[in-house]
Amino acid sequence: MTSEELLQKVRKIEIKTRGLSRNIFAGEYHSQFKGRGMAFSEVREYQPGDDVRSIDWNVTARMNRPYVKIYEEERELTVMLLVDVSGSRNFGTLSQMKRDMMAEVAATLAFSTIENNDKVGVIFFSDQVEKFIPPKKGKSHVLHIIRELLSFEPQHTGTNINAALQYLTNAQKRRCTAFLISDMMDGKFYLEASRSRDLEVAPVVIASRKHDLNAIQIYDRRDAELPNIGLMKVRDAETGQRLWIDTAIASTRAAYAQAWERQQGLLEMVYQKTGINHVSIRTGEDYVKSLMRLFQR
Numbered sequence: 001m002t003s004e005e006l007l008q009k010v011r012k013i014e015i016k017t018r019g020l021s022r023n024i025f026a027g028e029y030h031s032q033f034k035g036r037g038m039a040f041s042e043v044r045e046y047q048p049g050d051d052v053r054s055i056d057w058n059v060t061a062r063m064n065r066p067y068v069k070i071y072e073e074e075r076e077l078t079v080m081l082l083v084d085v086s087g088s089r090n091f092g093t094l095s096q097m098k099r100d101m102m103a104e105v106a107a108t109l110a111f112s113t114i115e116n117n118d119k120v121g122v123i124f125f126s127d128q129v130e131k132f133i134p135p136k137k138g139k140s141h142v143l144h145i146i147r148e149l150l151s152f153e154p155q156h157t158g159t160n161i162n163a164a165l166q167y168l169t170n171a172q173k174r175r176c177t178a179f180l181i182s183d184m185m186d187g188k189f190y191l192e193a194s195r196s197r198d199l200e201v202a203p204v205v206i207a208s209r210k211h212d213l214n215a216i217q218i219y220d221r222r223d224a225e226l227p228n229i230g231l232m233k234v235r236d237a238e239t240g241q242r243l244w245i246d247t248a249i250a251s252t253r254a255a256y257a258q259a260w261e262r263q264q265g266l267l268e269m270v271y272q273k274t275g276i277n278h279v280s281i282r283t284g285e286d287y288v289k290s291l292m293r294l295f296q297r
Helices: 003-033 057-063 098-115 139-151 159-169 187-194 203-209 252-272 286-295
Strands: 038-045 067-073 078-084 119-125 129-136 177-182 212-219 230-236 242-246 277-282
Touching: 003 098, 057 067, 057 129, 067 242, 078 098, 078 129, 078 159, 098 119, 098 139, 098 177, 098 212, 098 286, 119 139, 119 159, 129 139, 129 159, 159 187, 159 203, 187 252, 203 212, 203 252, 212 252, 230 277, 252 277, 277 286
Parallel strands: 078 119, 078 177, 177 212, 212 277
Antiparallel strands: 038 067, 119 129, 230 242
């Protein structure tokens, strides 16, 4: 992609996503995320009318009379976008590749952030963290993010969601709102997190306790089902492995669909155990309703 083509694409995505964020998402973003973070301020003696849920039982026990915790609302929000740049994003069978929809969704969230005068940063990850853009405010910063979303080429092709979540936990000391944007093609992530014995130490659990973590899965219809087109040669975009598949065999297509359903079931189990808000969006679909549904949750 030449620099002129990149600038044209940046301008096109800016016009579309900025309009969406300003006219549709800004209100939902503000009401659902703005000011949700609360910073501890002080402890004072209980007064009639105070919420009993705010009672600090440790101080109350020491002082032998009730005390409550006082919090101040954190008006300024930090949003972190964790964007999957692994090899499997370079796939799409309709009008759009997964990487293009990921860029559009991330850009919409970034513009929604600056519309509310908040900071936004990005973590690009494959099977390791490829690039970190620290959170800042301003249009020029968001345009820089969009250029990176469209043009960044990773050094690796695999996927390691846990590595990205660990990096988020270490890099972002204060509570933030984080959006994990990925096709979730990482078996280790959902298999480990779905096992009870691994759950307490799983990076997704640690990250979701520290931050307001939301998952946005971008997938293609051929991730979920095979077409009946006979013998077909396929290549794993992350490992490079090549394989011939006879899609005319009904049991082959059924096994492929069942593998997808098992993966989605495990992901759903992870979301339920961790309390992560999530949504799945298919390439070629209108993502507006899906993002609105995520915000309203």
